[in-house]
Amino acid sequence: MAPSRMDPQDDYDVPEPKVVYDINVPYKASSDEYQRRIEERTEFPSYLPHWEQGQWFEDFPIFDYEDPALRADPKKPNLFSADVSAQPVTPRMGTILTGVKLETLSQAAKDELALLICERKFVVLREQLGFLHSGPQFQKDFMSYFGKLSRQPVTGAIKDHPEFHIIHRDGNEEDIARFFKHKMSTTIWHHDVSYERQPPGYVMLGILACPDIGGDTVVADMTMAYKRLSPLFQGMIDQLKAVHTSRHLIAHTKASKQLVRCNPVDSVHPVVRVHPVTGEKAIFYNMEFPDEVIGLKDQEAEVVMKFLMDFVRNGHDFQARVHWEKHSVVMFDNRTTLHTGTVDYDTTVQARHLFRLAAMTEVPISVADSEKIRR
Template sequence: MAPSVAELKGDEATNPALTGKPKLSHPFYYPYFDVKEQFPPTQLFEHNDPGARADPAKPHLLTANTTTRDISPYIGTEITGVQISQLSKEGLDELALFAAERKVLLFRDQDFKDIGPERQIEIAKHFGPIQRHPTSGNVKGYPEFHVVYRDPEHDVFRDYRGRDRASGVSWHSDISYEKQPPSTTFFFILDQPGVGGDTLFLSQVEAYKRLSPEFQKRLEGLRAVHSAVQQAEFSEQRGGPVRREPVETEHPLVRKHPVTGEKALYVNEGFTRRIVGFKKEESDLILNFLFNHVAKGADFQIRATYAPGTVVVWDNRVTAHSATVDFDNTVLRHAVRLTPQAEVPIPA
């Protein structure tokens, strides 16, 4: 069995980086940066979505012991009575389908003693090869983990979005610049403020549906450039790692989910830079409209609230999200993400 987080707490005594830090519930996952660490370019691969194998009734996931509560009609379901670490392959297939249908799933009261790093990685790999982030902190010896960490001395995400911004909201879909961006994504909440530090999520499917049929037709067939350059430059300026040459990739503005067939907008202000074939003014006009459209869509957004032991699962193909940095910087927030990659986006 993989070592439990409880068994790994001894790292706190031997890891000099933790000296003087707030008391971490899971010090094993403290962010690790090695500027010499290098990853090869990501390679194209054949992807078979596990949701396509799932029983639509989801008998291995939604058992008699399971309770669900939809957060909104369009996006988000809270689930209790399921331990992700105990799901069979059939249950994980059904999880992929349920995440595609409901966009975001919040699994409460997960027992992290049964889900150490190897089991976490094993589960995530069921959904595709795990992206190794080119610039973020990872876990020493486990580069598959993307570490989200904020304490009084470390607030890299605030620096990234800009300290002179009036709002900390920054909508994005994770690593959308990859040739094969992610699908079913896992976010493990380790330490969390008592109030605040939530995540905003929105349905890109419903955002697309709200547009007029004529405008929808004009967006379909267009392609946009998603770029990792700004992210890499920011890390380099801070003396951080750039483990892989930053890529720029064209994706359809409207993509189709391979299992549900739903059409979704696929633009986000975090990584989408320009529409292919358009002049700058034309591209900016359309992209800024779409960015504004999704940002103002409170009726197809949710605010996902967390507690330690929550595992959040979402489908990056049909959602966008933003952190909410609404808690004092003396409060610790700590989580880790595993980001399996999926198919090359399918045009609508």
């Protein structure tokens, strides 16, 4: 199914929401007094969320894509220079790099970084103050090397740069208290922007401010999750496809009478996708955007997908916890991981402020399509 959008004037008969859609994200501008306070508390005031009226985005057309990791030297000599150190986060996933300066990487080094992300699922780059101060346009140009940048359909972005998704929590205790009146946890395991026809493959998170303790991002390896399933169960979900949609996100934002920049998108993706670089199979389903499993009755889909998501929640032996340090950057493979933020810190003491840039890549490859390509 190609992406579909509803008419811009369509209304949604949705009651006023009880809670924000995502507790980590600001969906509306706050008071002038609050704005002044957070500007005084941040090193990066130009990266605070901005609501720019009058923006409207149409569909992304289908585009050709070649993964830069396919050009990389497997030994990665351009990325791993003599002054670069690498430390694994867990034996199977995640690498912390120290000594890399993103703003100075050559094209060959970027190719090798892409390959490392594909192999290790995510890479943490410490001490990236120079890159974080390089400005929005430089950062967009950098991430555009890895794919076409997505745009924010809702929420605050950087002024004149709607490709930036701003995550900001600073003294929002009332929102959090209201959230916990109706919810038991702030965690929501998701792929970023999976509703696009060509969802992001590479995602960057740049940490601008963070608590000394808490506010970690937890990442799950969906290739390992797939491998843990029995061959019979694998064979069943290999055949399934699900509708991923931004309709609920858009409806919630409209019901909250907040800024919307585009119409909803519906896309059909395989529940198991094949990675174009590593050839690994990964579960491509999450707790945020999938709306329907094609070919299964509602009760069947509910049982199967609840099983998969409960399996991910409990799969601590294929998860990793990213501890944020100020001026760090994380890049992860959105095709083979799920992730969730955690709100386990006092937002009145320290802010959690970061940006996200998401580079869209290939149309997800199903197991059946992968087998056809190999023939």
